[in-house]
Each structure stands twice: as structure tokens, then as C-alpha cells.
Amino acid sequence: MNTLEITQPLVSIDWLSKHLNHPNLIVLDTTIPKIASQKAEQYSGLGIKNARFFDIKKTFSNINTEIPNMLPSTEQFVKGCMSLGISNHHTIVVYDTLGIYSSPRVWWMFKIMGHHNIAVLDGGFPAWKKADLPSEPINTNKKTYNIENFDAEMNHELVIDASSLINQIDNKNSLILDARSPGRFNALEPEPRASLTGGHIPNSINLHYMQLLDNGKMLPIPELKQIFNKLKIKDTKLIFTCGSGITACILMLGAALAGYHNVSVYDGSWSEWGQLDGVPIDC
Numbered sequence: 001m002n003t004l005e006i007t008q009p010l011v012s013i014d015w016l017s018k019h020l021n022h023p024n025l026i027v028l029d030t031t032i033p034k035i036a037s038q039k040a041e042q043y044s045g046l047g048i049k050n051a052r053f054f055d056i057k058k059t060f061s062n063i064n065t066e067i068p069n070m071l072p073s074t075e076q077f078v079k080g081c082m083s084l085g086i087s088n089h090h091t092i093v094v095y096d097t098l099g100i101y102s103s104p105r106v107w108w109m110f111k112i113m114g115h116h117n118i119a120v121l122d123g124g125f126p127a128w129k130k131a132d133l134p135s136e137p138i139n140t141n142k143k144t145y146n147i148e149n150f151d152a153e154m155n156h157e158l159v160i161d162a163s164s165l166i167n168q169i170d171n172k173n174s175l176i177l178d179a180r181s182p183g184r185f186n187a188l189e190p191e192p193r194a195s196l197t198g199g200h201i202p203n204s205i206n207l208h209y210m211q212l213l214d215n216g217k218m219l220p221i222p223e224l225k226q227i228f229n230k231l232k233i234k235d236t237k238l239i240f241t242c243g244s245g246i247t248a249c250i251l252m253l254g255a256a257l258a259g260y261h262n263v264s265v266y267d268g269s270w271s272e273w274g275q276l277d278g279v280p281i282d283c
Contacts, residue, residue, distance in 0.1 A: 003024055005091070020050070034057075054106055077109070078152050082150050083147070085147065085148050095120070099124045111155070178200055192243070218253065221257050227254070241265070243270050
């Protein structure tokens, strides 16, 4: 097998351009169309050449809950990957049309399912298009690929639910980092979902995901290390949360680049916590 190994969670457009036609590589467009259409209309319908559309909303989220973007079951994830022609031997690069937004979520999902040969494209499609690299219309409808076998086993260490999170609030060996805007974190701005209470999880710290980005790219590793080192979290478990589990994964990506590995994502995030009865909330 002609393998292509990824050793870092982030790859450049130059790296991807060099390996784009590698037989073992699959490129996934992980754009959430509704969000992208509001912020990046100039890229609507376009994607990297030969990319396959990874439908977070319809195929790779738990369809049995009203909470958005929740992890699918292992069985549902496997079925979706097989329909895209993805096998365990494939090298995967994920991107989105906002630079870096939803792609870290998909990187995290594959890591949870035991697939580690995966990376996020730094700068996403905007950086690719700016460099005038090969692009084509993306088909978001059902497209037939050769069915491949994909085996997965969920790593529960990388995800946490609400009942477990309650026990971590006062744990001095854990730190909850919230990726939402300061206005939402402090209940000074309305939540996009009217049913949600404003505020934040007690003892959590606000680290807006945009603080880790510069023009759609991740900050250089030394700058990421500086941000996380200021939190004095050397031996601390980091738990990431946000509005609906998307931008929390940007924090996880940043932490991975900075060398932190004792990490997990609160999958329900504020979409769940902000509507639960009896949970503590600070403003």
C-alpha cells in the first residue's frame, strides 16, 4: 500500500497541493452550508478538486435529538464514512469555506472514532482559492463512491456529557474553556436560540475561538503555546465547550498544536446546558 502519513493535526495548502493526487488521500469538504452562505457567499458551491462533501448536519450528527451537531453513534459514523468511500487506510484532509470553522469538528470526530491519520487544512478553501489552486463545483447531493470497509471504536476520553461535566466544575484538576464570544459568555448578548438561558458554566474560562485564528488560519505554534501557557494548565484536564460543539473543537485543535493531550469536548455545549433544568449557571 502506498501510504501517506500525517504527523501533525494541521497541513498547509502547499502540502495538500503537492499530495492532492496521491491515491491514498481523501479530501473532505466539511462546510456547513447554511453558516457558510451567510459569511462566504463568494465560495458558494465551490471546493477543492476531487473533494467529497462531508455532511455534518444530515449524515454525521445524531438525528435522534433536537440538540444540534451531537455526535452520531459509531454505527452511523461508520455507515456515513463507507458511503463516502473512506477506509481505515486512507489519509484524510478536512477543510471548510470559512477558513477554519467546522473542519476541526470533523478532525475531532475521526480522532474519537480511532482514525488518527487526519489533518485540518490551514486557511481552508479561502487560502486554497487565493493561491489559485485546482477547484471545482462541490456536489452536496448523493454521489456514489466505491464502498470501503471502515472500522471504528469510540474513544470516550475525548468527549464528555452533561452529567459528567457537573462533577468537573469544582475539580481543581480540570478546566472548562468556553469558545463563545465574551458577550454570550457573560450574558450580555442574546443566544442565537431563544430557548436558551444566557451565561456560562461556573468556574469556566472564556477563550473565544477567534483568539486562536488570524485571517482564517491558526496562529503559529509559539503563539498558541503562549495563550495556553498563560492559563497555567500543565497537568490540567481541559474540557472545551461552545454554542453547539463546533468552535469548541477549534480550541481542541489549538491545544493539540500547543502540545496538550489531556482534553475532551462537551458535546452538548451551551445548546444543551442552557436549557437543562437544575444545572448551575453564572453570568
